[in-house]
Amino acid sequence: MAGPLLEVEGLVKRFGGFTALNRVSLSVKAGERFGLIGPNGSGKTTLINCVSGALPVDSGSIRFEGREITALPPHQRTRLGIVRSFQIPKPFTSMTVRENLGIPLEYAAAGRAGGEGSADADEILESIGLHAKAHLRPAGLTQIEMRKLELARAMAARPKLLISDEAMAGLSSTEVDDILAILFRLSTQGITIIMIEHIMRAVMRFSERIVVLDAGERIAEGTPDEVVRNPAVEKAYLGE
Amino acid sequence: MFSWDLLANAVVAGLLIGGFYAAVSLGVGLIFGLLDIANIAQPAFVILGSYAAYVLNNSYGLDPILTGLLLTPVFYLLGAAVYRVYYTSFERRGEESLRGLVFFFGILFIIEVSLSIIFGVDYRLIQTWYGSRSIEFAGVGVAFRYLVPFVVGVAMTLALHLFLGRTFYGRAIMAVSQDRLALRLMGANPVQIKTIAFGVGIAAASLAGALLISIAPVIPSTDRDYIGRMFAITVLGGMGSIGGTLVAGIVLGIAESLMATFFGPSWSLAVSFGILLLALAVRPAGLFGR
Amino acid sequence: MKTGRTLLVALAVIVAGILLAKLRVNPYFYFAGYVILQYIVIATAWNILGGYAGYVNFGTPAFFAMGAYTAVFLIRSVHAPLPVLIVAGGLVAALLGLGIGYLTLRLRGTFFSIATLALAVVLQTAIINWEYVGGSRGLSVIRPSGPPFGNYVVFLFTVMGGLAVVSVLVARFIERSWIGRGLAALRDNEEAAECMGVPTLKLKLFATTVSGFFLGVAGAPFPYYVTFVEPNSAFALDYAVNALAMPMIGGTTSWVGPVIGAVLLGTASQLATVTISSEMNLFIVGVVLVAFVVLAPEGILGLVRKLRGR
Numbered sequence: 099m100a101g102p103l104l105e106v107e108g109l110v111k112r113f114g115g116f117t118a119l120n121r122v123s124l125s126v127k128a129g130e131r132f133g134l135i136g137p138n139g140s141g142k143t144t145l146i147n148c149v150s151g152a153l154p155v156d157s158g159s160i161r162f163e164g165r166e167i168t169a170l171p172p173h174q175r176t177r178l179g180i181v182r183s184f185q186i187p188k189p190f191t192s193m194t195v196r197e198n199l200g201i202p203l204e205y206a207a208a209g210r211a212g213g214e215g216s217a218d219a220d221e222i223l224e225s226i227g228l229h230a231k232a233h234l235r236p237a238g239l240t241q242i243e244m245r246k247l248e249l250a251r252a253m254a255a256r257p258k259l260l261i262s263d264e265a266m267a268g269l270s271s272t273e274v275d276d277i278l279a280i281l282f283r284l285s286t287q288g289i290t291i292i293m294i295e296h297i298m299r300a301v302m303r304f305s306e307r308i309v310v311l312d313a314g315e316r317i318a319e320g321t322p323d324e325v326v327r328n329p330a331v332e333k334a335y336l337g338e
Numbered sequence: 339m340f341s342w343d344l345l346a347n348a349v350v351a352g353l354l355i356g357g358f359y360a361a362v363s364l365g366v367g368l369i370f371g372l373l374d375i376a377n378i379a380q381p382a383f384v385i386l387g388s389y390a391a392y393v394l395n396n397s398y399g400l401d402p403i404l405t406g407l408l409l410t411p412v413f414y415l416l417g418a419a420v421y422r423v424y425y426t427s428f429e430r431r432g433e434e435s436l437r438g439l440v441f442f443f444g445i446l447f448i449i450e451v452s453l454s455i456i457f458g459v460d461y462r463l464i465q466t467w468y469g470s471r472s473i474e475f476a477g478v479g480v481a482f483r484y485l486v487p488f489v490v491g492v493a494m495t496l497a498l499h500l501f502l503g504r505t506f507y508g509r510a511i512m513a514v515s516q517d518r519l520a521l522r523l524m525g526a527n528p529v530q531i532k533t534i535a536f537g538v539g540i541a542a543a544s545l546a547g548a549l550l551i552s553i554a555p556v557i558p559s560t561d562r563d564y565i566g567r568m569f570a571i572t573v574l575g576g577m578g579s580i581g582g583t584l585v586a587g588i589v590l591g592i593a594e595s596l597m598a599t600f601f602g603p604s605w606s607l608a609v610s611f612g613i614l615l616l617a618l619a620v621r622p623a624g625l626f627g628r
Numbered sequence: 629m630k631t632g633r634t635l636l637v638a639l640a641v642i643v644a645g646i647l648l649a650k651l652r653v654n655p656y657f658y659f660a661g662y663v664i665l666q667y668i669v670i671a672t673a674w675n676i677l678g679g680y681a682g683y684v685n686f687g688t689p690a691f692f693a694m695g696a697y698t699a700v701f702l703i704r705s706v707h708a709p710l711p712v713l714i715v716a717g718g719l720v721a722a723l724l725g726l727g728i729g730y731l732t733l734r735l736r737g738t739f740f741s742i743a744t745l746a747l748a749v750v751l752q753t754a755i756i757n758w759e760y761v762g763g764s765r766g767l768s769v770i771r772p773s774g775p776p777f778g779n780y781v782v783f784l785f786t787v788m789g790g791l792a793v794v795s796v797l798v799a800r801f802i803e804r805s806w807i808g809r810g811l812a813a814l815r816d817n818e819e820a821a822e823c824m825g826v827p828t829l830k831l832k833l834f835a836t837t838v839s840g841f842f843l844g845v846a847g848a849p850f851p852y853y854v855t856f857v858e859p860n861s862a863f864a865l866d867y868a869v870n871a872l873a874m875p876m877i878g879g880t881t882s883w884v885g886p887v888i889g890a891v892l893l894g895t896a897s898q899l900a901t902v903t904i905s906s907e908m909n910l911f912i913v914g915v916v917l918v919a920f921v922v923l924a925p926e927g928i929l930g931l932v933r934k935l936r937g938r
Binding site (some may be wrong): 339376379423427436437439440441444445447448451452455476491559562563565566570573600604605607608610611615616618619628 | 636643678682684686731732735737738739741742743745746747748749750753754756757770865868869872876907908913914915917918921
């Protein structure tokens with residue numbers, strides 16, 4: 099496929115007098131493992147909210163597979179293949195784990211060629227290790243199981259582009275590796291992944307390319323090694 | 339049938355009643371605008387204040403404004419109690435939206451029906467000592483019956499504005515509405531602060547209700563006339579802005595007055611509803627809001 | 629219950645209704661029965677939006693009265709037959725639902741609810757000013773002659789019974805369909821639902837329209853039932869509180885809840901009104917509503933589920 103999968107150009111987002119995103123641009127290639135990092139409040143989640151459609155932009159454009167999607171509502175973007183998971187899990191509390199996956203399978207994935215085969219809810223739950231709890235309500239899940247459910251739900255939507263928003267925050271070292279393994283596996287299946295994380299070792303290991311945001315602006319871009327050695331990045335995280 | 343005289347009178351009348359509307363809406367501005375709690379029972383508390391003023395006026399001849407002020411602590415405690423129930427049952431469990439709304443509707447309903455049972459459906463009004471007087475101002479007649487509530491309304495707005503801006507608890511309330519972390523850093527307990535805010539909001543209803551019954555006759559279902567007005571004013575004025583509430587109240591008052599003067603009085607409720615929908619559609623943040 | 633079996637039960641209910649009509653028991657039975665059946669329709673309709681989608685409509689009287697006054701208008705202007713009244717009443721109320729929904733459903737659910745609360749008051753003012761349908765004085769309506777079963781109230785009883793069956797079947801159908809699943813998702817977490825591909829706005833508008841339709845349908849036979857229509861009774865607060873209380877008491881997540889709530893609360897209300905007073909009855913309903921929403925928010929269905937599951 100010629101051209102990048104996702105192209106964000108000159109994105110501006112303001113909240114009243116506060117500029118959360120100041121002409122941010124980036125592009126993600128198909129199949130890439132892409133990292134998005136930056137200190138708290140740098141605009142990462144705002145950027146994701148704009149890309150997924152949860153927030154309208156003040157100016158700038160967002161293109162997916164070459165097509166302008168800036169005006170599309172979130173559910174239509176999901177149907178095109180842009181899927182995000184939430185930092186704080188937002189499961190459907192009145193449904194079982196399996197039924198939670200049923201929603202994206204029915205609404206987002208239906209009508210689109212599976213690509214990786216006709217994986218249904220049970221297959222996804224097996225691959226992620228939640229099959230034993232498929233009949234339970236989210237209230238009966240542990241912290242990491244909730245995070246896995248978030249990812250499983252995103253997988254059920256058959257993403258072309260998966261945006262994982264701090265899926266590993268607050269998890270133990272083994273749990274982080276667990277989630278990382280799942281994301282690597284998804285990447286080998288051809289899914290483009292944008293990872294937003296604070297856990298540096300995870301981002302460094304996972305990403306092929308990283309963009310760094312600070313105070314709503316893009317301050318660095320490159321491979322993990324390049325970014326780590328970038329003085330602007332060090333300054334952003336540690337201060338002067 | 340147009341004349342400048344008629345227009346001037348309508349605008350002045352609207353201005354005055356608008357100040358009163360602002361007073362009535364202060365509670366909603368505080369509780370819904372700042373705390374984001376959809377207390378749709380607020381109009382019922384206002385009517386409760388009206389009837390309380392009526393009873394004390396009937397039995398002891400007390401001036402309604404005096405009654406309204408005297409009963410403020412009682413209403414404050416009532417508001418604090420209601421919030422505690424709301425918090426324990428809903429907010430703490432994170433289930434505010436559907437059930438919280440139904441809860442407040444239930445409160446509204448219980449208050450209205452109770453007043454119906456106790457007082458029946460006759461109209462009640464308090465005749466104040468100043469009610470029949472008026473003064474001339476630049477060729478326009480200004481009735482004290484409207485002027486006094488306007489002045490009290492403006493005073494209440496000012497008082498609340500100062501409270502929120504200058505006192506510890508007031509600033510804590512502003513902090514709660516914006517950032518829980520800032521609140522914790524201030525050393526205050528969010529639940530306690532919200533209790534105080536809710537109490538103040540209901541206390542404001544006491545005085546507003548007393549003013550209401552001195553302006554116009556009241557029956558238990560009068561509360562429903564004010565739901566649209568209160569929320570229209572709060573949204574139009576900007577959900578967090580107390581000063582905005584005053585401006586919005588006056589805007590609504592003038593709009594209603596013009597409508598009543600040139601098209602007949604029965605459409606005034608449609609004005610507030612229309613303004614509510616318009617404000618929601620165009621600028622959900624209101625004129626001055628965040 | 630499987631669909632085939634449900635349809636059989638529905639048929640049985642209709643047959644039972646007709647038999648009851650033929651039996652001609654105590655006339656009060658038909659008056660009271662009509663009210664309870666009417667509330668089954670109202671509670672079921674309310675729940676499609678309130679229970680399935682999580683959007684609370686406080687303005688039920690507005691929709692009910694729209695159905696009633698559409699009927700009055702059609703009776704007075706063209707002497708339309710009952711089926712036309714019912715469909716027209718439903719459609720007008722559905723349009724009202726669509727309109728209010730379109731204006732407010734893009735915002736938070738709270739604003740929708742506040743708008744519905746204000747709506748009822750405004751609509752009542754509009755009707756009071758409309759002389760053709762009686763204005764504030766009200767209008768007398770003459771029942772058509774020669775009704776089936778020989779008595780018009782008995783006839784209305786069976787009609788409302790049929791409407792109750794239809795509304796429940798529709799609610800059940802929606803609940804079990806992909807629409808119902810989408811509504812449940814948006815009720816549980818609207819933001820997540822939207823991001824999982826659920827077209828939340830469209831589904832909300834759908835629910836508001838269908839809910840409005842059946843509320844209007846419940847109101848359309850009202851003029852013939854009361855024979856004298858005036859705004860205070862058409863816009864009665866009873867409808868507002870009962871539409872809420874019946875699903876809340878019965879349980880909001882399934883079509884069964886509103887039916888249970890309507891039968892229980894409806895019967896209790898009829899008894900209370902007759903033995904104590906209608907205002908005391910309303911007071912008790914209000915207290916019960918608050919008690920349930922605070923202590924047993926999942927209603928009777930929820931309590932049963934807890935007792936069984938444990």
